[in-house]
Amino acid sequence: MxxxxxxxxxxxxxxxxxxxxxxxxxxxxxxxxxxxxxxxxxxxxxDTFNITRYGAKPDGLTLNTQSINAAIADCSSKGGGVxxxxxxxxxxxxxxxxxxxxxxxxxxxxxxxxxxxxxxxxxxxxxxxxxxxxxxxxxxxxxxxxxxxxxxxxxxxxxxAWRMVGRDKLTEREWKSKVASGGSVSEDGKVWYPSEKSRLGAKTPNASAPGRTKAEYEAVKDYxxxxxxxxxxxxxxxxxxxxxxxxxxxxxxxxxxxxxxxxxxxxxxxxxxxxxxxxxxxxxxxxxxxxxxxxxxxxxxxxxxxxxxxxxxxxxxxxxxxxxxxxxxxxxxxxxxxxxxxxxxxxxxxxxxxxxxxxxxxxxxxxxxxxxxxxxxxxxxxxxxxxxxxxxxxxxxxxxxxxxxLADGQAATEPVPAVSExxxxxxxxxxxxxxxxxxxxxxxxxxxxxxxxxxxxxxxxxxxxxxxxxxxxxxxxxxxxxxxxxxxxxxxxxxxxxxxxxxxxxxxxxxxxxxxxxxxxxxxxxxxxxxxxxxxxxxxxxxxxxxxxxxxxxxx
Incomplete structure (x- = not known):
């Protein structure tokens, strides 16, 4: 065909x-x-467990963490359901x-x-x-x-709320709104950070890498x-x-x-x-x-x-x-x-x-x-x-x-590592x-x-x-x-x-x-x-x- x-x-x-x-x-x-x-x-x-029965409120102001988790725990303890x-x-x-x-x-x-x-x-x-x-x-x-x-x-x-973001990723209106919301801006004015901990984490080499103490992670927690x-x-x-x-x-x-x-x-x-x-x-x-x-x-x-x-x-x-x-x-x-x-x-x-x-x-x-x-x-x-x-x-x-x-002509040979796990x-x-x-x-x-x-x-x-x-x-x-x-x-x-x-x-x-x-x-x-x-x-x-x-x- x-x-x-x-x-x-x-x-x-x-x-x-x-x-x-x-x-x-x-x-x-x-x-x-x-x-x-x-x-x-x-x-x-x-069986249905409505989160409102546990005190949850849909007003956008009440923090419903305890109510929602209580509903989930109660549901599970009683054999499960919705x-x-x-x-x-x-x-x-x-x-x-x-x-x-x-x-x-x-x-x-x-x-x-x-x-x-x-x-x-x-x-x-x-x-x-x-x-x-x-x-x-x-x-x-x-x-x-x-x-x-x-x-x-x-x-x-x-x-x-968590992400740092570059100014070039946003419109001018979005950038102004982001800066007005709090956080901090880099010295060159090109990056917005949610907090100082976030900013410190971004500047700390390998801040999220394994092997650090919990105190070290706490210093850059928001990052x-x-x-x-x-x-x-x-x-x-x-x-x-x-x-x-x-x-x-x-x-x-x-x-x-x-x-x-x-x-x-x-x-x-x-x-x-x-x-x-x-x-x-x-x-x-x-x-x-x-x-x-x-x-x-x-x-x-x-x-x-x-x-x-x-x-x-x-x-x-x-x-x-x-x-x-x-x-x-x-x-x-x-x-x-x-x-x-x-x-x-x-x-x-x-x-x-x-x-x-x-x-x-x-x-x-x-x-x-x-x-x-x-x-x-x-x-x-x-x-x-x-x-x-x-x-x-x-x-x-x-x-x-x-x-x-490779360019024209014989290229130089780089060392080739041995195969391993x-x-x-x-x-x-x-x-x-x-x-x-x-x-x-x-x-x-x-x-x-x-x-x-x-x-x-x-x-x-x-x-x-x-x-x-x-x-x-x-x-x-x-x-x-x-x-x-x-x-x-x-x-x-x-x-x-x-x-x-x-x-x-x-x-x-x-x-x-x-x-x-x-x-x-x-x-x-x-x-x-x-x-x-x-x-x-x-x-x-x-x-x-x-x-x-x-x-x-x-x-x-």
Whole structure:
């Protein structure tokens, strides 16, 4: 089937998915789509505990912490049921969930967490995959079973009260309002801080790092923003229909949970929210995320499993997850794995999702020192629109300075570390049926010299982007049925120090004054291209920096 890249992307999508359906019908068992993970659902007694019976008042002034927690504790002690939050504005401090309790917010109910930092004591928790003191989370639970947050109400973490923010992120009116609200402004007038403790924390190197005394954390307490909803070591968890918004840091953070379902949730954070992730699933097993919408300031749907040595010691991968029918706006990444993935991740299935305006579409990130094996990841039927950077990215240099691309001539060889338990691995990914209308680059894979990104299959892709494909330190990569439209004055495909790479069925619409393939590095070998349509007047292959022109073979 031939497709013209001059067609509107909607028609391309329909044509591609039609072709993909027949391909999928032939090979679905190969990718195990018929054996999708399941998550057991919680169930609750019908008994209802209205928080007003415990003295809660929806006046936006009364602090209802004690009343709401009393209702939850009473419900749990009597065998469980529904704790009802009626319509209204319910101001509260930290709420602690209990087993067998469904916290149910009716439509137009707002659970509004207090901006008074004194309501949130310092507790030992987890920050970016490592143990650390943080302010107590607005909503939390540990070691629970059969627990839910449901209804069409709103959980608001009052995150703007916690976040420092740059003047360039706000309008002039918003900036003046922020300054008038209190807090302090940096010496250069460019950053607003909620308090002096927050300002001190921002200026203290590694203020949130593990290993400090509680007194040291107390000195910068306001800087240690809590994740909004944290559920630790819980079983049978349901988050359904609720709007979760304005979190101080990460919004939804289930950690070491089993049988987790997130269904039809709306997760919202400002685009300037530092660490404003939507959903961070850390070291969880048996997960379903479906029908949800994420519009946040950092990664949208993210898979994690602990960081560096601490994560490897924990040794609990995130595994057996199905993520489907979700929409992600703006976020740093649509679907993300890493970078704290030291416990590994495996058996993840992502399908029928759309990413709109995210920095990156499919984002897989790690670095030396993390360790961990990420494998058996299967992605299909993804639509992307107006992606800022890369549609598909694998990068093993996250927050590290990568080596420069090889220039003409033989490049100097840098020492290559030995492979150890701290060496991360990305392997055995299948990604198919992808449409991207607008991105800076279509595909970017960058491994380490000591550990390539490997065993990646990409099939049935339509990419309308500025730059095409870059593969660096990659091995055993298969790209088939790629329709690619590019604009940049750069090689359509750049391959550096990679081997066993195959392109099969590639159609290209790109400037003809650039090479179709550019191979670089003396370790590049066994690159093949078959059934390629790229127009006339183009250099088919160029070889640089020690690569042989024979490293790539073009087949008819």
């Amino acid at each position: 031939k497709l013209s890249l001059s067609l509107p992307v909607a028609l391309l999508t329909a044509a591609l998915l039609s072709a993909a359906q027949s391909t999928h019908a032939q090979s679905s068992t190969e990718f195990s789509w018929s054996r999708l993970p399941t998550a057991q659902q919680p169930s609750f007694k019908a 704790v009802l939050v009626p319509q209204g504005l319910w101001l509260t401090g930290p709420v602690e969930l209990k087993s067998n309790v469904n916290l149910h917010l009716v439509r137009a109910a707002v659970l509004q967490f207090s901006a008074d930092f004194n309501q949130y004591p310092l507790v030992l928790g987890s920050y970016e995959g490592q143990p650390a003191y943080r302010n107590q989370s607005p909503l939390s639970g540990t070691g629970l079973e059969n627990v839910a947050i449901t209804g069409h109400g709103i959980v608001d973490g009052n995150g703007d 240690l923003r809590p994740n909004m909803v944290v559920l630790t070591s819980c079983k049978k968890v349901l988050l359904q229909d609720v709007t979760f918004q304005n979190s101080p840091a990460w919004c939804l953070h289930p950690i070491m949970c089993q049988d987790l379902t997130v269904r039809n949730a709306l997760v919202r954070n400002p685009d300037y929210a530092q660490n404003g992730d939507g959903l961070d699933i850390e070291s969880c097993r048996n997960v379903l995320v479906e029908g949800s919408t994420f519009d946040v300031g950092d990664d949208g749907i993210c898979i994690k499993s602990g960081k560096d040595e601490e994560g490897r010691k924990r040794g609990i991968p995130t595994e057996n997850a199905l993520i489907r029918n979700n929409v992600v706006y703006r976020a740093h990444g649509g679907f993300v794995i890493g970078s704290e993935m030291s416990g590994g991740a495996r058996n993840l299935f992502v399908e029928d999702c759309t990413f709109m305006g995210t920095d990156i579409g499919l984002r897989f990130k790690t670095a030396r020192g993390r360790g961990g094996v990420v494998e058996n990841i299967h992605v299909r039927n993804i639509a992307m629109k107006d992606i800022v950077h890369d549609a598909i990215l694998f990068d093993m240099y996250y927050f590290m300075k990568p080596p420069a691309k 701290a060496t991360p691995r990305f392997q055995n990914f299948t990604i198919r049926n992808i449409v991207c209308d607008g991105a800076e680059r279509g595909i970017f894979l960058r491994g380490l010299p000591e550990m390539s990104v490997r065993q990646i299959s990409l099939d049935n892709l339509v990419l309308k982007v500025n730059k095409g494909v870059e593969l660096i330190e990659a091995q055993d990569i298969r790209i088939s049925n790629l329709r690619l439209e590019t604009k940049a004055a750069a090689p359509v495909v750049y391959v550096e120090n990679s081997r066993n790479i195959s392109f099969d069925g590639m159609q290209v619409n790109a400037p003809t004054n650039q090479a179709l393939f550019s191979v670089s590095g003396n370790r590049t070998e066994k690159i093949t291209a078959a059934r390629t349509e790229a127009g006339k007047g183009r250099t088919p292959i160029e070889a640089k920096a020690g690569a042989s022109i024979k490293a790539l073979k073009v087949k008819s």
